[in-house]
Amino acid sequence: MNIKKSLLIIMVFIGVILACTPDEIEFTVPPPRDRTEQQIADNDSLLNYLETHYYNKSAFADTSLDYSVDDIVIMELPKDSEGNYLELPDPDDNELLINDVVTLTTSFQDTTYDYYVLDLNPDAIGPEPNFTDDVSIIYSGQLPNGTVFDSTPNAITLDLIQVIPGWRDVLQDFNTAEDGPTVNPDGTIGYSNYGFGVMFLPSGLAYFNAPPGGAGIAPYTNLIFKFELYDAAPNDHDNDGVLSHFEDLNGNNNITDDDTDEDDIPNFFDPDDDGDGVLTINEDLNNDGDPTNDDSDMDGIPNYLDEDSTESNETE
Template sequence: MIKLKNVVAVVTLSALSFFACKPDDPEVSLIPERDRVEQQVVDNDSLIDYFQTHYYNSSVFETPGDHTIDEIVITELPQDDNGNYLPLPDPDENTLLIDAVDTFTRTFEETEYEFYILNLNQGDGEYSPNFTDNIRLIYSGNLMDEVVFDSSVNPNLPFDLTGLIEGWRNVIPRFNTASDFIVNEDGTVDYSGYGLGVMFIPSGLAYYATPPFGVPVYSNLIFKFELYAAEANDHDNDGVLSHLEDLNGNESVNDDDTDDDSVPNFFDPDDDGDGVLTINEDIDNDGDPTNDDTDGDGIPNYLDEDSTESNQDS
């Protein structure tokens, strides 16, 4: 469910609507998407209100150890008979979210978004995932009314961050993986020192106007997660790790297309379209095509269709 919207399903539904219409049927009008800037204001106000009226059991996480997402309890403040919120109960045991979450910003679809993280354990491992990595974790996702709409409890099932909603690619790289693991006789793996947190994502970094079944349009989402492991991806096996194919540095690999062939570099085995596969432009055979610049023009061969080596090999 945290995967991007199902394009095939959307196309299929559109096709069914088209063929179901008869010449005499009334004209069908589509509701346009809301303005992203305006919706972000609404989403952010909703999140801030949530943080001011909800608290978590912070004292539990003051005790060292590997805590779990099941231990994270977020509760709405009590109210009086008139619906007014009462003070935080047991301040020594609980903390308002507004006093605990960290705020981050991300520009996406020409809109500046704010998203929030409750960091309960950074993760004791040395590796922090890239936004294009495969990750291993468990999670639980819910709406702001606490309805759980998705979860995964299988840490052996890797998720490719490039196929997940935008918010995940912004949050997960801010944590570290586990520091240690043990493989049990039954093949299961026990991790220790893993990253533990909660992400609060505005709808613009989630499903926005095209959510999956069970998620209303323009829904802010909340995910609790335990981050165990990650490994760097090379989606096109060209010798250049996918996160390094983000040439414009905007933390997206879908808009980097050196040869303008409508295939982004991270999926394109010949990034510069010179007829020489990127993997074969690793002239010094060190496994890294990014440091080979035969004609010395400051552009590595795999991105330079005019490189001397490429011309010789074409």
């Protein structure tokens, strides 16, 4: 692939420049459309895709084995000479996607989205990631026409706050590996019994009207990702002693809109969440590594979020 960096990453506060070559397709970024109207069109397209494409289901019959994204083969139904779809070939081996995917719903940018997930290893038992974790993953991204626009042959680590929104919704519902990491004889890292599947995302949970330059992705394109989810590790993005997923105070899976002291710095990037002049890390009075359980004035608000806590008991 010509893209040297993951096309998934969308930085919250800084841009990412993606390498591209002159022969890659460029698209002009159009003005954003109404998200609700676009979601209706995207969902119709996704349902049509799922109803007219199938996968090699029997290839994953042995649940004791660990499979890879390369083992997943998605094909379009055959057509007759007039372009009409024919019946599913080899139904003992294949299955229509629409029969095996799970329909899920989320809210993003004040819009309700349906998206679809094919879970090929429901027996994975490792812990599920938080939506702000680093995840270790292998993936392959493709367009509905089958063109692969990005892939990684080896596991990479991605911060889930820096990926397209659909990834956060999907991956926090999948389990990580039961065992690993182990070092294979060839020096690669191995895992077993990991989260494994395919996600089918509308453009509103992907790049919407502004896909990354040089990727060959047109605006308003639905995307498909095969993936192997290996591991997850919680983040503390501002090193204040409070894990980032705990800084989602309103519980909406969006840590950018939680700003206790209203200083335009969200709590997960703010080392002094309540703006009282005492760093959050120093409001851990009992020194247990957790500032969330210290409440000097016993008002039910932990000191690190309480500007009016008894500061005489705090260490600056």
